[in-house]
Amino acid sequence: MSKHAAVRRLILLRHGQTEWNATDRMQGQYDTELSELGRRQAKAAGQLATPDAIALISSDLRRAYDTATALAEHSGLELVADSRLRETLLGEWQGMTHIEVDARYPGSRQRWRLDATFAPPGGESKLQVGARALPVVHELFAEREDWPGRTIILVAHGGLIAALTAALLELPPANWPVLGGLANTSWVQLSSHGPSIEQPGWRLDVWNAAAKVAPDVL
Numbered sequence: 191m192s193k194h195a196a197v198r199r200l201i202l203l204r205h206g207q208t209e210w211n212a213t214d215r216m217q218g219q220y221d222t223e224l225s226e227l228g229r230r231q232a233k234a235a236g237q238l239a240t241p242d243a244i245a246l247i248s249s250d251l252r253r254a255y256d257t258a259t260a261l262a263e264h265s266g267l268e269l270v271a272d273s274r275l276r277e278t279l280l281g282e283w284q285g286m287t288h289i290e291v292d293a294r295y296p297g298s299r300q301r302w303r304l305d306a307t308f309a310p311p312g313g314e315s316k317l318q319v320g321a322r323a324l325p326v327v328h329e330l331f332a333e334r335e336d337w338p339g340r341t342i343i344l345v346a347h348g349g350l351i352a353a354l355t356a357a358l359l360e361l362p363p364a365n366w367p368v369l370g371g372l373a374n375t376s377w378v379q380l381s382s383h384g385p386s387i388e389q390p391g392w393r394l395d396v397w398n399a400a401a402k403v404a405p406d407v408l
Contacts, residue, residue, distance in 0.1 A: 197338065197339065197383055198338055198381065200382070201341060201343045201378070202343075202344050202351045203346070204351060205375070206225075206230075206257045207228035208253050211225075211228075212227075216280050216291065217284065219251065219277055219284065220285060222252070222253055223252050224252075232260040235260060235261065236264030243342070244334065246270065246345070247270045247326065247345070248346070249277070249350070250272065251277065255271055261343060272326055276347070278319045280310050282310060282313070304367050323354040327344075327354070328387060330342055331387045332387055352371070355394065355397075356369055358380060358390075358392045359380075360392075376398045377399050377400070378396060378397055379394075379399070
């Protein structure tokens with residue numbers, strides 16, 4: 191097998207827009223639905239399911255799962271749901287707008303953006319989110335012998351994707367905030383150039399593709 195053929199590609203796609211995205215309301219693990227725009231975005235994102243894709247796995251929250259369904263319909267891939275790909279649990283912040291969080295917890299949202307160890311009251315830190323999602327990729331690495339030279343797609347959420355990417359790249363916690371927010375149905379591509387799960391050699395190829403950073407993630 192050539193060095194090129196051995197490369198494992200991983201695409202991480204953020205879900206389409208929800209009404210809560212449009213109004214800067216923090217969703218966390220609330221199970222919100224796609225807006226009409228979000229459904230159109232999901233349909234357009236179906237093209238990411240290229241012929242070399244061999245697996246499609248989604249968060250079980252509806253906004254991600256419904257986005258992934260559009261890719262499944264485009265590609266014919268079986269869609270598998272995995273709760274470990276859910277968005278960050280935001281605890282007491284869930285359901286609040288950015289303005290409401292800033293008024294009730296002054297300075298906390300900014301700290302959360304810049305400190306991967308900080309968790310909202312009753313919620314998860316970015317480090318905890320990365321640790322929750324990382325086994326999904328490790329299991330695929332171990333179980334999918336057909337992955338080298340092919341692509342696997344995960345459909346999830348902006349915070350989860352950033353945390354999983356930082357964990358895969360083994361970034362120091364102080365550097366996790368370097369990965370900014372993702373717009374709806376924008377995507378990330380990583381590639382593994384290493385020989386084994388112990389030495390995966392992950393590289394970041396693409397970040398926030400085909401979209402500007404949306405106001406709700408700034």
